[in-house]
Amino acid sequence: MITAEALTKRYGATTAVDGLSFTAPPGTVTGFLGPNGAGKSTTMRMVLGLERPTSGSVTVDGRRYADLPAPLRTVGALLDARSVHPGRTASCHLLALARTHGIPRSRVDEVLGLTGLETVAGKRAGTFSLGTGQRLGIAAALLGDPGTLVLDEPVNGLDPDGVLWVRQLVRDLAAEGRTVFLSSHLMHELALCADRVVVVGRGRLLADATVAELLERSRGAGLVRVRTTDPAVLAEALARAGAEVAAQPDGSLHVRGASAEEVGAAAGRVGSTVLELAAEAGSLEAAYLELTSGSAEHRAGAR
Amino acid sequence: MSATAELPARPAARSGPSFARVVRAEWTKLLGLRSTHVVAAVTVAVTGLLTHLSASASSGDPGFVATRNLGDALPLAFLGPLVLGVLVGTGEFSTGTFRSTFAAVPRRVPVLLAQAVVTAAVVLVVGVLSVGAAVLGILPAAASRGTTPDLGNAGVPQLLLGTVGFLVGAGLLGLAAGALLRRAVPALVAAVVVLLVAPVVLAFAAEAGTDPLAEYDPEHPPPATVLVNTVETFTPVGAGSALTNPGGGGLDGAPDLGAGGSALVLAGWVVVPLTAAAIRLRRRDLG
DSSP: OEEEEEEEEEETTEEEEEEEEEEEOTTSEEEEEOOTTSSHHHHHHHHTTSSOOSEEEEEETTBOGGGOSSHHHHEEEEOOTTOSOTTSBHHHHHHHHHHHTTOOHHHHHHHHHHTTOGGGTTSBGGGOOHHHHHHHHHHHHHTTOOSEEEEESTTTTOOHHHHHHHHHHHHHHHHTTOEEEEEESOHHHHHHHOSEEEEEETTEEEEEEEHHHHHHHHHHTOEEEEEESOHHHHHHHHHHTTOEEEEOTTSOEEEESSOHHHHHHHHHHHTOOEEEEEEOOOOHHHHHHHHHTTTOSOBTTBO | OOSOOOOOOOOHHHHSOOHHHHHHHHHHHHHTOHHHHHHHHHHHHHHHHHHHHHHHHHTTSTTOOGGGGTTTTHHHHTHHHHHHHHHHHHHHHHHTHHHHHHHHOTTOHHHHHHHHHHHHHHHHHHHHHHHHHHHHHHHHHHHHTTOOOOTTSTTHHHHHHHHHHHHHHHHHHHHHHHHHHOSHHHHHHHHHIIIIIHHHHHHHHHHHTSOTTSOOOTTSOOHHHHHHHHHHHTSHHHHHHHHHOGGGOOSTTSOOOHHHHHHHHHHHHHHHHHHHHHHHHHHSOOO
16 A cells, blocks of 8 residues: 655755645555656655655555565566666566565566566567566566555557556456556556546646546536527526536537536427537546646647 | 465565675676676786786896786776776666666665675676786796796785785775766766876876976985875875885885775775765665
C-alpha cells in the first residue's frame, strides 16, 4: 500500500507536486494520470526515496522507503527504461540487483522467463529496443517478488502484444493481492487495466475516483443535441428549467445540464416535434480533458 | 503466467542489502562491463611495452642496470586505473543506472564505498600484472647485456610495491572525481589536470622563479625551488614518485615524507573528494 499525505516538492520557485494526498490500496491497480509535467514522475521518485519531499510524506506499507529493511522485496519499480547501463547484459544487470538482497540467481532466470527475455538475456542492454528495455525494467521490478509495484508508463514503446501482456500482468499482480501503482498520460490505457484513477495536473490532485465514477462525471457534463420544429420555444423552456442552451446555425440546439430524456420530455410539454435527439456519449478521454484543462504544461500556441 | 514464485520467508534484516552484498553486486557490475577488461588489458600491455622500449633504449649505456627502468612506464600507466575509476564513478549517473542502484540500496553511501572496494581490488590485480609485465619488459634488454635482473636489488621491491600502490591510488582518485562530478569528461579533465598538467606547470614555475645563471646548490636551493618542490611533494604524482622511491630523500628543500607519509598524502587525495561525493550523494536528490 502506498500512502501520500500532503506530498509537496518544490524546485526553487517551481512547485512540481503540490499538497498531493492519495492512497494506492493493495489488491487494486491504481492508475496515476496526468498530462506531461503534471508531477507524476516526481511523485514516483519520491515514493522510491530518490527525491525527498519538500513537505508532506509518502510511505509504503506505513514506512518511508529509506526505512525499508529490504526495499526490493517490498517495492518493485520501473521508473525509466533507461535505468540500465547500456554496456551490461540483461542478466548481469538483474544479477547485480539481486545480489544486493541475496536473491538467488534462479530468480533472475525466472523473471527473465516471465518477461520473455530468455533469448536476449546475454545481450547488452544498449542494443535493446525501447520495448525490450521496458520488459527488462519490469523484470527488475518483479525480481524481489514485492508486494507493491510502481510502474512509470510501463507500456511506453511496447508492441501491441507487449501492451496486452502488461495489462494482463498488472491485473494478475493485483489479483494476487499486490498494490499496483501505474502511471500513464493516456486515459484509455488506464481505463483498460486500472480499478481506480488518481488524476493530477500541475502537481495538484484533480480527482481520485474509480473509472466508473469518472465516466459518470463526464456524462453529467455531457452535451445533448436536439433538432425540433420549434427551436426558440424549446430553448426558452429548457433555459427556464436551468439548462444551458446554445442555438446552432443549422437550427439545432446544444444543451448542457439536462439529460436526453429531460430534453425530450421538455419538447413534449411545449408541443414541438423532435426531429433529432442525441446525447454525446461521455468518454473517459473527455472526462480527463475536462479535468486537466487549464493544467496542461504545454498547450498549442501558448505556454 | 504468474509473477509469484514464493521466496522463502526470511527475517527482514537478513533479506536486505548488507555491505557484503553491495560489494558483491558492485563486483558483478564492474566485471560485467567490457570497458573494465579492455582498460585492464591495455594498462598491462602498455606498461610492459613502454618498459621494454625504455630499457632497450638505455641498454647500450655504460653501467646499464635493467631494474632501473622498471618504473619508466608509470607516468603513463596510471592513466589506465584513472580511467577505470572515473568510469566506475560516473557510470551510474551517465547512464541512469543510479535509479535502479539507489532504489535497491536507499542508504546510498554503501554503494560508493563498495565501488571503492571493487575498484581497488581490480586495480590491485591490474597493478600486479602491470608490474609483472614491466619485469618481462626489461628481460630482453638485460639479456642483451648477458645479465639477469636482480629483483632483490636495493630499492627494487619498494619500486614494485610503490608502483602497485600508486596505481591503486590513481584508480581511487578517478573514482572519487567521477563520483563527485558525475560526468566522465569533467571528471577525467579534473583528474588529468591534477595528475598530468600540474607537475608540468610546477616544473615551469620552478624554472621561471629561479635565476638561470645562478649556480644550483642542492643543499641550498633558491626559495622558489623550495616552494615548488614542497607543493609537488604534496601532489598525487609527487607522493607517487616518493612512494616508488622511498629512499630518495625527497625533493630538494622539500620535506621528506617517506613511504608512509607519501601514502598518506595519496590517501588524502582520495579521501577528500570521496567524502565530498558521499555527502553530495547522501544529501541531494537523485533526479
